[in-house]
Every structure is written in structure tokens, then in C-alpha cells.
Amino acid sequence: MTSLQEFRCEVCGTVTSNPAHWFVIQCGDWELTVLKWNAEAANAPEARHYCGEAHAQVYISRWFGSVCSPSKPDFTRASSAQ
Numbered sequence: 001m002t003s004l005q006e007f008r009c010e011v012c013g014t015v016t017s018n019p020a021h022w023f024v025i026q027c028g029d030w031e032l033t034v035l036k037w038n039a040e041a042a043n044a045p046e047a048r049h050y051c052g053e054a055h056a057q058v059y060i061s062r063w064f065g066s067v068c069s070p071s072k073p074d075f076t077r078a079s080s081a082q
């Protein structure tokens with residue numbers, strides 16, 4: 001039995017068991033939510049973890065580029081070509 005959890009930054013791969021200054025991003029089909037680190041948010045199924053502001057911003061920037069959800073249906077483009 002262990003209460004120690006490790007989290008991995010999705011951008012740089014840093015692993016920590018003490019994510020005091022990390023951020024949680026929850027990304028849904030319609031919204032992206034940035035949260036200060038808390039255990040409940042971090043353990044949510046869709047939660048993503050980032051070691052700091054800079055790497056959270058990397059993900060946000062990608063999300064603006066619509067890479068959050070690969071299966072997201074098209075709204076304005078008929079082409080399915082990548």
C-alpha cells in the first residue's frame with residue numbers, strides 16, 4: 001500500500017512525487033481548464049499534468065491548434081486529410 005503518487009509532465013517527461021508548483025489541465029471537447037495543483041483534479045481521468053507554467057502553456061498552445069482531441073469532429077473543414 002502506498003500513498004505516494006508520481007506524476008509525469010507531459011511536455012518534458014519530468015516525474016515528481018511532490019508536484020507543489022505543478023499545474024493540472026483538464027481538457028474536454030469544449031473547454032480547457034487550467035487548475036492549480038490539487039490532488040482531486042490531478043487524479044481526474046482526463047487530467048493532464050505539467051511541471052510549471054511554461055509547459056502548461058505549451059499544451060494550451062497545442063490545444064489552440066486543435067490537437068487536443070484527435071477524434072474531434074470537423075466543423076468547418078470537410079477534408080479528413082492530416
Ligand SMILES: [Zn+2]
Binds near residue numbers: 051
Ligand atoms: Zn515539464
